[in-house]
Amino acid sequence: xxxxxxxxxxxxxxxILRSAAAVLAEKGYHGTTMxxxxxxxxxxxxxxxxxFKNKDDILYHCHQMIxxxxxxxxxxxxxxxxxxxxxxxxxxxxxxxxxxxxxSMFMIMDxxxxxxxxxxxxxxxxxxxxxxxxxxxxxxxxxxxQVFEILDIKMVRMIILGALNSIxxxxxxxxxxxxxxxxxxxxxxxxxxxxxxxxxx
Amino acid sequence: xxxxxxxxxxxxxxxILRSAAAVLAEKGYHGTTMxxxxxxxxxxxxxxxxxFKNKDDILYHCHQMIxxxxxxxxxxxxxxxxxxxxxxxxxxxxxxxxxxxxxSMFMIMDxxxxxxxxxxxxxxxxxxxxxxxxxxxxxxxxxxxQVFEILDIKMVRMIILGALNSIxxxxxxxxxxxxxxxxxxxxxxxxxxxxxxxxxx
DNA sequence: TTGAAAATTAAACATAAATTTAAAAAATAA
DNA sequence: TTATTTTTTAAATTTATGTTTAATTTTCAA
Numbered sequence: 001x002x003x004x005x006x007x008x009x010x011x012x013x014x015x016i017l018r019s020a021a022a023v024l025a026e027k028g029y030h031g032t033t034m035x036x037x038x039x040x041x042x043x044x045x046x047x048x049x050x051x052f053k054n055k056d057d058i059l060y061h062c063h064q065m066i067x068x069x070x071x072x073x074x075x076x077x078x079x080x081x082x083x084x085x086x087x088x089x090x091x092x093x094x095x096x097x098x099x100x101x102x103x104s105m106f107m108i109m110d111x112x113x114x115x116x117x118x119x120x121x122x123x124x125x126x127x128x129x130x131x132x133x134x135x136x137x138x139x140x141x142x143x144x145x146q147v148f149e150i151l152d153i154k155m156v157r158m159i160i161l162g163a164l165n166s167i168x169x170x171x172x173x174x175x176x177x178x179x180x181x182x183x184x185x186x187x188x189x190x191x192x193x194x195x196x197x198x199x200x201x
Numbered sequence: 202x203x204x205x206x207x208x209x210x211x212x213x214x215x216x217i218l219r220s221a222a223a224v225l226a227e228k229g230y231h232g233t234t235m236x237x238x239x240x241x242x243x244x245x246x247x248x249x250x251x252x253f254k255n256k257d258d259i260l261y262h263c264h265q266m267i268x269x270x271x272x273x274x275x276x277x278x279x280x281x282x283x284x285x286x287x288x289x290x291x292x293x294x295x296x297x298x299x300x301x302x303x304x305s306m307f308m309i310m311d312x313x314x315x316x317x318x319x320x321x322x323x324x325x326x327x328x329x330x331x332x333x334x335x336x337x338x339x340x341x342x343x344x345x346x347q348v349f350e351i352l353d354i355k356m357v358r359m360i361i362l363g364a365l366n367s368i369x370x371x372x373x374x375x376x377x378x379x380x381x382x383x384x385x386x387x388x389x390x391x392x393x394x395x396x397x398x399x400x401x402x
Numbered sequence: 403t404t405g406a407a408a409a410t411t412a413a414a415c416a417t418a419a420a421t422t423t424a425a426a427a428a429a430t431a432a
Numbered sequence: 433t434t435a436t437t438t439t440t441t442a443a444a445t446t447t448a449t450g451t452t453t454a455a456t457t458t459t460c461a462a
Binding site for chain 4: 005044046047050
């Protein structure tokens with residue numbers, strides 16, 4: 001079990017990662033200084049190094065944090081016993097809602113840093129493959145159950161994930177549309193791409 | 202008319218932009234040094250400043266170069282007298298083929314630099330709006346001519362452009378698929394999203 | 403061939419920011 | 433309270449690299 005102190009450190013680390021993600025998303029990796037990350041938390045940059053090895057380590061842990069969250073969600077949806085179309089709809093919605101809720105974290109995810117260690121890079125790429133695989137699984141299931149008609153699963157997955165992963169770039173929390181609305185519209189449109197015409201609702 | 206010398210300068214500038222785009226795409230803005238850009242052309246970093254004001258100026262002109270190319274293509278397609286579905290297909294294919302051919306340039310486009318001047322930023326954003334507008338125009342025309350069925354044009358355009366703009370991140374020139382194949386598959390799938398079911402080929 | 407303009411260069415300059423360090427402050431347990 | 437450990441800090445260090453400069457080389461027209 002985690003001691004009180006360990007919990008406290010873990011909380012502080014999460015605070016730092018959130019603060020960092022916010023700045024990183026807005027200003028980019030090299031536009032973001034350790035000082036800025038620290039300042040948001042009323043700390044000095046020096047103490048960042050008490051919690052993280054260096055700046056890249058912070059970025060890596062941001063990736064890790066959001067990857068874990070994403071995988072949890074998709075795993076749950078993929079493992080549910082929904083019909084293929086409802087399952088795909090759920091997966092799309094879950095992805096969008098998370099990407100909006102955690103907009104900053106998602107925005108820094110587009111490309112793994114060139115400075116990650118080999119292990120870190122592998123972790124990130126593996127998680128992405130894993131995530132993609134869950135989508136493929138859902139699409140495959142739909143084809144097997146004759147609900148979907150798909151020529152090339154991988155291509156369709158690329159289209160879907162590509163569309164989903166651009167939302168955080170334009171979504172604005174103060175804008176007119178709610179995340180729910182966007183999620184609903186995206187799901188409805190993307191499903192048209194795969195659901196057999198004869199089965200379209 | 203451009204003098205011989207002016208042409209030569211223009212050519213050199215293009216060479217620098219291409220060299221820069223290649224490094225920028227691979228290593229990111231701050232991972233790219235002026236020295237590296239120059240070295241690829243067997244020049245020294247100092248002479249970069251004979252052609253461009255500074256590093257951001259180079260990045261800006263990369264944006265400008267690719268925006269011009271993109272707008273030319275989409276303008277041509279949008280202005281053609283193809284049927285709405287063929288027109289959308291052409292637009293999608295043109296976008297994909299250009300994004301693959303000019304992969305580096307497209308990769309650095311995802312977010313305008315925080316360091317652009319106000320004017321530069323405006324130019325970039327305006328061009329993007331203009332580009333998006335051509336797509337909206339094509340979609341609208343399809344609806345008017347009752348070939349497409351679209352609830353929310355803007356949303357559909359976002360989905361399409363989001364999907365298209367992710368290709369350069371995973372596309373590999375040495376990979377198994379040709380640009381043509383990808384373009385064809387993307388167009389076929391995305392069209393399913395908008396063409397009335399009764400008219401699907 | 404020659405000299406002015408254009409282009410290139412090496413070296414100097416400037417600065418920004420990541421990281422380290424050693425000391426101070428705060429927290430905690432005895 | 434007091435001693436020990438944890439956490440925070442300010443300042444020093446280091447490094448990297450964008451930009452400037454002044455001198456040199458190249459180009460090209462007369």
